[in-house]
Amino acid sequence: MFAFCSRILEAGDLATKLAPPTAEDFEETDPPPDAPPLRPARDPDIAMRGGVEALPKPGALNDPSARALCLARFAHHELMAVEMFAWAILRWPDLPIEIRRGFLGTLRDEQKHCRLYLDRLAAHGESLTDHVLSDYFWKHASAMSESPAGAASFLASMGLTFEQGNLDFSPVYRDAFRASGDEASARACEQVHREEIEHVRFAAIALRTLGELDGLGGLDDVALYERSIPFPLSAARAKGRRFDARAREQAGLSPVFIEYVRSARSPQELRAHPDAGPRSEDRS
Numbered sequence: 001m002f003a004f005c006s007r008i009l010e011a012g013d014l015a016t017k018l019a020p021p022t023a024e025d026f027e028e029t030d031p032p033p034d035a036p037p038l039r040p041a042r043d044p045d046i047a048m049r050g051g052v053e054a055l056p057k058p059g060a061l062n063d064p065s066a067r068a069l070c071l072a073r074f075a076h077h078e079l080m081a082v083e084m085f086a087w088a089i090l091r092w093p094d095l096p097i098e099i100r101r102g103f104l105g106t107l108r109d110e111q112k113h114c115r116l117y118l119d120r121l122a123a124h125g126e127s128l129t130d131h132v133l134s135d136y137f138w139k140h141a142s143a144m145s146e147s148p149a150g151a152a153s154f155l156a157s158m159g160l161t162f163e164q165g166n167l168d169f170s171p172v173y174r175d176a177f178r179a180s181g182d183e184a185s186a187r188a189c190e191q192v193h194r195e196e197i198e199h200v201r202f203a204a205i206a207l208r209t210l211g212e213l214d215g216l217g218g219l220d221d222v223a224l225y226e227r228s229i230p231f232p233l234s235a236a237r238a239k240g241r242r243f244d245a246r247a248r249e250q251a252g253l254s255p256v257f258i259e260y261v262r263s264a265r266s267p268q269e270l271r272a273h274p275d276a277g278p279r280s281e282d283r284s
């Protein structure tokens with residue numbers, strides 16, 4: 001298990017990062033690793049950098065170049081997720097084996113999602129190397145690594161913020177691809193959406209399990225999330241504008257936690273509108 005994860009972080013090329021784990025990789029036959037680096041190796045043609053241009057709006061997808069930009073961005077989110085699940089297994093090697101196997105199973109799904117989007121990108125005549133790649137997930141790794149909440153900070157960040165947010169984004173872009181006539185890309189978004197529901201479910205269950213192991217079994221999902229999520233991430237980042245409450249129910253999130261995320265406000269929003277309640281347009 002550990003050697004497989006180290007390979008994903010240490011190899012700079014896409015083919016190694018997207019090679020799926022074998023049945024043996026799910027077993028713990030290799031010695032625990034040293035602490036992993038806070039950035040993965042990347043060959044120059046897929047190197048990450050800070051900022052990137054804004055994602056095209058859903059209404060812009062009639063333009064094939066806007067579709068390609070979205071597909072490249074989505075593929076790279078999946079690639080970062082692959083690397084971050086490998087990193088989490090190496091960073092917290094003493095987690096219960098069931099949780100690490102869950103991470104590895106999720107990693108395998110993220111590899112599949114990355115390939116789905118890369119195939120659609122290739123159908124537009126482009127590849128990941130044609131695009132600027134942001135380090136959006138990786139720039140939060142050091143905060144997770146240093147968090148006193150330990151692996152719970154990774155579950156709250158990756159599963160209950162980034163992946164939960166994707167429950168809203170993936171159907172919006174599915175519908176936009178469909179409206180543009182790109183049914184194959186719409187189906188890719190739909191498959192990712194379905195499987196991300198399971199990833200969010202796993203994160204919520206694993207966060208509760210870690211809470212019980214830490215003697216925090218009396219805390220509800222909101223309290224567990226709040227004590228685990230590292231600054232500057234927050235529930236305001238765990239959603240898009242079209243809030244999909246049903247997907248969250250399917251993921252087994254509690255009604256109280258769903259409402260907490262739905263009504264969450266970013267610090268910027270609170271500064272701009274200190275008296276504002278939940279946004280009515282968020283209602284699904």
Ligand SMILES: [Fe+2]
Pocket residue numbers: 078081109110113192196
């Ligand atoms: Fe994914």
Ligand SMILES: [Fe+2]
Pocket residue numbers: 081106110163195196199
């Ligand atoms: Fe995922």
